[in-house]
Amino acid sequence: MTGEDTTGIQDSELLLQVAKGDEKAFTTLYWQYSGTLYRNFLRMVKDETIAEELVQDLFSRIWQKRESLQVEKSFKAYLFRAGYHLMIDFYRKLKRDQDLYGHFRQVASENYNHIEEIFNLKDSQALLARALDALSPQQQKAFRLCRMEGKTYREAAEEMGISPHTVKEYFTKANHAVRAYLAEHIDISLGLLLLYVLHRSL
Template identity: 40%
Template sequence: MSLPLKTGDDQSLLLSQLKEGDSNAFGSLYDLYSRMLLSNIMHMVKDQEVAKELLQDLFLKVWEKRESIDVEKSFKSFLFTIAKNRVYDYLRKVALDKKLTQELIANTIESYSHTEELLSFKEKNACLNQAIEALSPQSRQVYQLSKIEGLSHKEISERLGISVSTVNNHIVKSSKAVRNFLYEHGDLALALAVVALFDRVK
């Protein structure tokens, strides 16, 4: 259970307790700063799920480095410095992954001479089917209607009786989940070919 935080002296005490491994003090500091940090990270990465992951990573780093915290210095500045570094690391990785992905897609697509071959590959690929089956029922339905049947967001909204924004959320999350599954469980080059094909099929 986290403790109430009222004054600068309270924070200094909590930081001292945190340095000693007190999980309650850690919880109080998390409650105090997490919302502010999440908003700041979200502003930089423009993705709520990524922002939440980076926030958790940030506080994991705080816990791991708790013994090195200087209680005489601004803890807020310390947190925001870590947050900035986490975000920069993430953005660098995204840029590198994007470049690598584009190169692999280009190399892979060269191995296929016709769109029909890519379509056949999409339909028969067992790993892709497993990735789709791993989605939640509604996400799977939305994903199939969008990526396989080629319906627009509005058409899916009308067919399923859900809002267009809900359709979009399902597609974004399910697309990410399918890509991750393919990368983790399938041949990377072939997985990228599937991703490239889906990006073309609207």
């Protein structure tokens, strides 16, 4: 049996105890996962206090719902999804404060090179499709070839039948437009990014 399988069994047993109100079992789960959650929330929000508050909020929700907690696959998978929804809630509430919202839009821009890592996730397809819809067909193709398929300007130019310089122009405009779209929708884009990094690190 692998270590991952063992962890899954241990989590299930702990969750059964948590459902009965066992604070010791809850504390065990907290210390097992809170550190990774904190580091990845911090990566998203760039603020230690807010990252800590998000972790506390997440585990507080888990405790409050302990008797009816629906953990279909694993506690890790549950944390992925719960963290994603918590991040979306955070940014939606943040829009009420324009100064803070501006700060976190900058965070989204800084994370853009990492956000591209989520484009292959099922949940991100609709977001990316909407971002690309505003582009011209040539810009879309340049973006897909250069950003998503990793082709060079020369390779993309050969496939598109245009010059590398023209590909670069299309790509530059497309990249700027997608960056702006993701910054405008930081609740979803950073929520998806959190889902991605949690999946890799928990």
